[in-house]
Each structure stands twice: as structure tokens, then as C-alpha cells.
Amino acid sequence: MAESMAGLKRSCRCTEVTEANVGQELTLMGWVQKSRNKGGIIFTDLRDRTGIIQIIFEESDCGAESFAKAERLRSEFTIAVTGVVEKRSGAANENLKTGSIEVRAKSLRILSESEVPPFPIEENSKTREEVRLKYRYLDLRRPDLQRNILVRSRVATMVRQFLADEGFLEIETPTLIKSTPEGARDYLVPSRVHPGNFYALPQSPQLLKQLLMCSGFDRYFQLARCYRDEDLRADRQPEFTQIDMELSFVDVEDVLDVNERLLKKIFKEICGFDVQLPIQRMTWREAMDRFGSDKPDLRFGMELKNVSDVVRDCEFVVFKSALENGGSVRGINADGQAGMPRKKIDALVEYAKGFGAKGLAYLAIHEDGSYKCSFGKFMKEEELDALVKAMDGKPGDLLFFAADKDKVVFDVLGNLRLELARQLDLLKKDDFKFLWVTEFPLLEYSEEEDRYVAMHHPFTMPMEEDIPLLDSDPGAVRAKAYDIVLNGTELGGGSVRIHQGDIQEKMFEVLGFTPERANEQFGFLLDAFKYGVPPHAGLAYGLDRVIMLMVGADSIRDVIAFPKVKDASCLMMEAPSEVDVKQLEELHIAVVPEEKEQE
Template sequence: MAESMQGLHRSHRCTEVSNKNIGETVTVMGWVQKRRNLGSLIFIDLRDRSGLLQLVFDENNGEVFEKAKNLRSEFVIAAEGVVRQRSGAVNENMATGDIEVTVNTLRILSEAETPPFPVEEDANTREELRLKYRYLDLRKPHLQRNLKMRSDITTFIRKFMSNEGFIEIETPTLCKSTPEGARDYLVPSRVHPGCFYALPQSPQLYKQLLMCSGFDRYIQIAKCYRDEDLRADRQPEFTQVDMELSFVDVDDVIDVNERLLKALFKEILDVDVQLPIQRMTWIEAMNRYGSDKPDTRFGMELIDVTDVVKGCGFGVFTGAIENGGSVRGLNVKGQGAMPRKKIDKLVDSAKGNGAKGLAYIAMHEDGTIKSSFAKFMTDEEMDNLIKAMDGQPGDLLVFAADKNKIVWNVLGALRLELAEQLDLIDKSKFNFLWVVEFPQFEWSDEQNRFLAMHHPFTMPMDEDLDYIESDPGRVRAKAYDIVLNGSEIGGGSVRIHQADVQERMLKALGFTTEAAHEQFGFLLDAFKYGVPPHAGLAYGLDRLVMHMTGEDNIREVIAFPKVKDASCLMTEAPTAVDAKQLEELSIETIDVEEEK
């Protein structure tokens, strides 16, 4: 039978009790982690968000002792007692391992059924079960630590940015749909039948309007939404640390963010981030690492051998070059004896990332080589290729040949896969990198037109403005991403603030004047009334916290995450709604199977 607290007031959280309190009477409250009945004594590990504390019940305190016999895992209790030195061995693994509380008053505040899995740190529980009973999962110490750190991170960012003159302003979450980019989540309007709001993919347009309004420096911890396929580091709803600054250029934005990162990592993790953070152009990152978010904690960089194999006897190489592509390779040091089965797996992996295949040279320690294409090459051509790859006995050389985009993608992914397999990554490192000078446009074969690589409001580099119409593929953007350990944790750009440049940009992206004003008219109109040069950046807070907590999945740093199909296993959202609700919204649903 559950009781009330009956006048008891919590004096301490579990780990706030220490040997300094020995002899004092304390009141603690929490969940029963474990019960051990030794006959004349009962020991309880009490858990709250701070950690564990051992409670002792003595048979000499008859009524309390009898009540303690009924305690089970996850019962919620209040206990008052005297702090003592531990009667048994000290537990070095507990913050309170040298003390215990001898209980003289016990209240059972809530009873509990046997949970569907152990509420313990390293319990091996299926993720589906964890997420279905997320409120139990969240009792686990590592998740409580993660969410506490997340809170500490956002609190620190707010304080730091406030001291830098940023004003926190909330922007709307019911917005106009702008279909450029990822798919919007739509919200039907009851008052305007047939019309829809969109949930924001970012506060981009609003924060630019705030710069037009003279707020100078804006920040927001903003909820954002994208209706897209999910991965380990993606969720349909996510949180951004969003900022915008006026009267600035690239260096100004990078400066304030480098100082923020240095202060944040020192405060939260006691890690020293060395400034300035290295900068690398997009094209250098792609050529060296096959990625615009390279993991620089290990080497194994891509090597361009296009000029070396030009005109060789291997048609796969020469065909790729003739079609405007390239041939690049990786030198996997010390793996020349890799079994054929493992090499075949690498080939399959490369095909999964868009390659038609993967060529290789396995260099054995005795000087012999085994290659998938040696029969098509002369000895001199092979020697030149091995020399260009700095191949030594014992090395495995792998090659991809295709359009640059495919070659980068294939070898960039293979580089990461091999690094994991061969344990090349120092997981204790925090390697930051700015990737700058992204392409302004990227070509879409699907839509047969150029798309904005970031968004249509990104400023081209001054020296590339003349190429917007004549050679869009050559235009570089004043865009920058901040990368940590191979993951983009934030990105931004200088924005276009001149109306004529903005019109040229929208035209290059295929917008007619009418279409541009239909989608972005409110922004273009605002630009008529004096707009300052401005730039911004947004961090993915979930991803940043994931790295800082050392987790591999952002679900471990979000209180109530969704699964891969964007559903919530705990609440079973999304669900069908009442026909009356749909009628009020002037919406009729279609049975998909019936439609087929």
C-alpha cells in the first residue's frame, strides 16, 4: 500500500550524503535498485539521479524492518536515518561507498511491478524494448548523466553567448512551406481549409529578418523538423543552436565560435581545444579524404593517380578518365596479406556506395604481388602506379575509377570502414576542422538543374560573382562547416544582402521572378528597406552532445527519441485520428492499398 511522505522532507540527494555527515540524521528518497536480506539485516541500494546510497535496516527496529522485507526493485521510498561509517567493506565503485544510512523511518511511496528489463548501467536490452519503456530506460545512470550534460552544455552556451552580446529570441514553429531542400512536416489549418503550415527545418528566414530588424546578434536553442529517412545521427525532430550576426564576414563568425568551443570543452570535459582550428577548403577535403566532413584522427589519405594511369592498358581506368572522371587509391599499410574473402567484402562495400567495382594490388612481404588487373598493365605501368601510391611490401593498394563524385564517395566510405576494422582511430581525441569554400551549386541529374548546395541565401565568394550565370559549377560559396571527428556538428554561411545578387542567385536556381516572390516575397521585400551584411551558423545540438558524451547514437542523448521510421514506440505516435477531427480540418484520408 502506497503511503504519503507524512511530513518527511528530503534533506539530501543520495550522493550528496558523505562521510562529513557521519552522525547526522538525513532524509533521502528514490528508487530501490537492489535488496539483500541477510536475516538480521536488510541492505537496500537506493538510487536517485545523483547515484546510489546504501541503506541498512536492523531487525531491532521491528516495524521498519518488517516493512523493509516488502521492498522490491523500483519501489519508490522515503527513508530517514543516521549516517554511519560502513560496517562492511568499502565499495570503491560507489561515490558513497564508505558510508551507509541506518534507517529508523521508512515510507513506501509507490510500489512497482517487475520491470521488463533490469534498470542497470550495462543491461543488454533490445533497443526496441528500451524505447517502448523509455521512462524506465531513462532511470539508467548513463542516460541521466547524458541528459544532465546536455543541460549543462545548453546552459553554458546561453551564458557565453549572452556575454558576447547575443539576444535569445524565439521564432515561430508554424511557418510557410518552402519546398527547396528536405521534405517539410505539414500542419493543416482548421481556420483556413485546404491550407497548411510547415514545421521549420531551421529558423533561417526569420533570423535573417531579425538582422533586418536591427537585433545585431541573435541566438536560439531551436526545435527543427525534417521529414526524411533517418540514420544513427538523424532524427525527424532535432535541436539546433542557431545564431546570426550582423556587420560580419567569415572570420568574425569563426572567431566567436572557436572561442565558444574552446570554453565549452574546457568547462564541460576539461579538454583543451587548440586555437585557431585548422581550416581546409572543400576541394582539398574531398581530394584528400573523399569527404566534406573528414575524420582527421588518422591518415590513409586518398592518392590521385589519374595522370599516372592515363593511357595505360586497363580500360576501366582509361574509360573513367575519358569520361571526365579520375582514378584514385588508398594505401592500406600492412594489409597486403588480407584474405581474399575480406577483400571481396571491401569490393561489395564499394559497390554499395556507387562503384562498379574495386581494383586492388596486394603486395606480399616476399616481393610478389597479387592484383585484380595486372594482366592489363605492362610491368612499367604497374611499377609507376605502385611508386605513385608509395607501395611497400606488405601493403594493400585499392583503387576506384569513375566520376569524381563517385570516386570520392566510395574511397571516403572505404577509408572509414578500414579505419574501424584496423582500429586506427584514437577515440580519446577531439579533432576539429573548419571546411570552407563549398561549391555554391551542385548539379542534380534527377532534376536536370543546379541546386543550392546549402540554401539560396548563401553569398558567393566575391571573386566568383561573375560566374553565376556563365559557369555556375565554378562558383564557391562563403560557406563553412565545423567538423568534429568526421561528423559535421555545425554549418553556416555569409548571407546575400544585396537584392540584385539575390535575384541572380534565384534565377540561376531556376526560379522565375513570380515563383521567387511567391516563396520568399516577405524576405525580398524586407531587403528593400536597408539590410546589413550578415552571417550565421547553427550547431546540431544532439550531435554535439553525442560527441561530448562519447556515445555513438544520438538516441542516447535525447530524452524521447523516434526510431528509424520516425515513430515513437512508447506513445505509438503517429496514430490515426478521429474522423471528426479530420472533418474539422477539411481533410479526407485515402486508403493506400485501396488506391493501388
């Protein structure tokens, strides 16, 4: 039967007790990790968010009533214990922060009992994630998850303090806004008061923070909740948190400077890692050419090499046709992997096909200098020698080649490079390699929509020297945009914004917006720009991704208190769910059953 804690006050948390407290009487509260009755003496591990401390119950110390209660203790009972801190009588437990001390109980109250939990509350649980997420409130008791959430809280506090010290103001923006369907799908919220009309949940506070710059708040930030109705991956959720900021009267260098110092501070204090400043920079073009990715992982080499010129005159039809169709032939060198079994190579070929490759050519260089080559019979010996030389190949190396349109080649080799690194155990989680990727293309052509679309958003400033190309060659225009990348993951991104009306009009024109449509979607921002808009720029981090990398988690679900699963549902709350018909009627909404196709 549950007891009250009336008259009791917790002295401190479990691992806040140290040898300095020996001899003191303390009251501790928490959960039973495990309890072992050795006949006349009961050893109980008490756990709270800080860790574990051992409690000893003997009837001569705690009395018959408390000892009888102690005999009933099971995992996850919630208890309050008053006792005296002692040096541990046996050998110290070096695995525990409190391993050199224990508490000899004088009294015990069972604040609540627990059924047998559906899985053990322990670090690195092997329980299926679906089960753990259904009982997330229990899953969150696990020490590793609690550490992750504590790190998240510390980082949020640190970010707030750092940005406040840099002159930023924390300003909240609304979460019921106008839908502006450029980019990912919006989550829509029907209005009861305005039948047939909808709010959207913000994908980011982009337009609102630009309006704050128009309002004269020259440095803004918030830890903003954002929502995107998109397919999920390990590092995506339908709702997430951004460290969002915007600055006035600045250019690229100012934004990068303040953010480099912010990253240096939080990684030093949380991870003990010293970020070297300035952080390395690389243009988007260079990143794609060298790594096949706009978020390259710099923890290992295996860079792409363009060998198009070397194989241009060969008779291998795969290479030849790719080049004739305006594509390229590129390769990567898996250093020392010439002995890789054929079965493993075949698996990598299949892996490459998942990213659009029709196949994958390979060449192994034996220790005696001879070649084992999947396309050797189509090329002369001197052509193979030239190819190996261009790839810096040496005895023991394994070379892979992809030939297709550049986009496919980059996608195939960029992902193959990462898969090889995983297989060869080259990815160390505590080796933090930061990179700024700059000068992204301003626009990309959408075959589906048959028009150019903004790679970031319609308010990104082009590089000044590229503005004339907006008329003649829009695809060649570079943006004043920048992403911060860590270990192959994009932590955040931003850009300098357009603040000149004529450039903004030209941007809308290139994107295929009529003046009427631009005004319909963004009229409130364009109106604000008529009244003196400062040059401004900003950046937003995915806080969840930052924490995921800091703590070495494999998924952002491990650093969010109550995450969704891949179909955007919450297994614990069983959301989304059907709602009462009366609620729908008030919103003037009817749910139409999906018609099943007749067989």
C-alpha cells in the same frame, strides 16, 4: 500500499552524501536498485539521478514496522529513508562514489511499489532498443542515459551563458510558419481557420533570423526546435534541436572566432579536452581530394591519392575507360595490411559496391617486394612499380583503387577509408579532431530537376571573386559557407548571407526561379531587404550531434529524452496515430484509403 511523504523533506541526493556527513541524520529518496536480505539485516542500494548509496536496515535501529517494510522491497520501489550516515563497516566499494559510507536506517516509507520491470535498469543495457524505447521512462532511469541527459542540460546552460556574455540576445521564433519547399520535405499543419491552407513546421529558423538582423537585433541565438520529414540515420531525427545564431556587420572570420571559443569552453568544461585554436581549416575541394568526404575524419591518415596521370597510358580497361569518360583513378593505402585474407578483401569489395563502385582493384605488397595484384596481368611491371611509388607503398601495405566519375570515386574511397578504420580500431571516441570545411560549391546540378539547386540555401553569399561566374560557369562558384566537422561528423554549418538585392536576384535567376515565384515564396524577406539590410552571417549546430560525440554515444537517440525510431514513430506514445473523424472534418481534411492493386 503507497505512503505519503507528508512531514518529510529530502535532505540531499544520494551521492551528495560524503564522509563529511558521518554522524548526521538525513532523509534520502529514490528508487531501489536492489535489496539483499541477509537474515536480520537488509542491504538496499538506493538510486537517484546522481548515483547509488547503500542503506542498512536492522530492526533494532528502524523498528519492527519499518523493518517489515524493508523485507518487502524490490527493484524500482520508490522509497524515502531517514537514517544516520556511517563509515562503511566492511571494505569500501571503489566502484561507487559513496563506497566509503552507508546510511543506517531509522525509518522507511514506501512511496510507491513497482511491478517487475520489463528489463533490468542497468548501465550498457543489452536489451533490444525497441523494447527500451517502448518503456523509455524506465530506460531513462539507467545511469548512463541519465548522465547523457545531464550533460545535454549542462551544455545548453553553458551555451546560453557564453552567448549572452558575447552580446547575443535569445529570441524565440514561431514554429507555425509558411512552407518554403526548397530542400527536405516539410511537416505540414492544417489550419482550421483557413480551410485548405497549411502551416509548416520550421526546418530551421533561417528566414526569421535573417529578418531579426533586418530588425536591428545584431546578435541573435536560440536553442531552436526544428523538423524535417526525411529518411532517418543514426545521427538524424524528424525533430531535433539546433544551437542557432545570426550576427550582423560581420564576415566569415567573426563567425568562426566566436564559435571556436564556444567550442573550446564547452569541450574543456564537459570533456576536459583542450581544443587548440585556431581550429584547422580546409577547403571543400581539398577535403574531397584528400579524404573523399566534405566531413573528413582526421583521427587517422589513409588519405586518397589521385593516380590518374600514373595509369593514363596503361591497358587496364577499367582505369582506361574511367579516364576516357572524364573520371579519375584514385587509391588509398591500408598501411601494413598486405596479409589481409582474401575473404576479407572480397567483403570490402562488396562494401564498396554499396556506394556505386562496379568493383575495387587492389594490390598487396609482400615483404619480399613482390606484388599480389587483382589487375597485374593488364599492366607492365614498370607501370605497377610507378603506381606503388605514387601511393607511397612499401612492403606489407595493401593498396585499394577505384576508377569512375569523381563523385563515385570519392563516395567509394571515402567510405572504404572509414570502414577500414573501424575494422582496424583506429577511431578513438575521446580523440576530438575538429575541422572547418570552407568554400563549398554554391550550387549543385540536380539531374532529377534539370537545374542548379543551392547546396545550402538560396541566400548564401558567393565568394566575391566568383560572382562573374554565375553567368558563365555556375557550377564553379564557391560559397562563403563553412561547416564545423568533428571526427567525421558535421556538427553544424552556416554561411555569410546575401544582402545585396542585385546578387539575390541573380541567385534566384540561376536557380530557375521566376521573379513571381521568388516573390510568392520569399516575398516577405525580399520586402524587408528593401529597407536597409545589414551584412549578416550565421551558423547552426545540431545540439544532439554535439552531445552524442561529447559522451561517446553511437546514436543521437542516446542523448534525446524521447526519440523516434527509424520510421519516425514513437514506440512509447504510439505516435503518429489515427485521429477522430470529427477533428478531420473541422480541418476540412479527408483521409483517402490507399487503393490496393488487384492481382
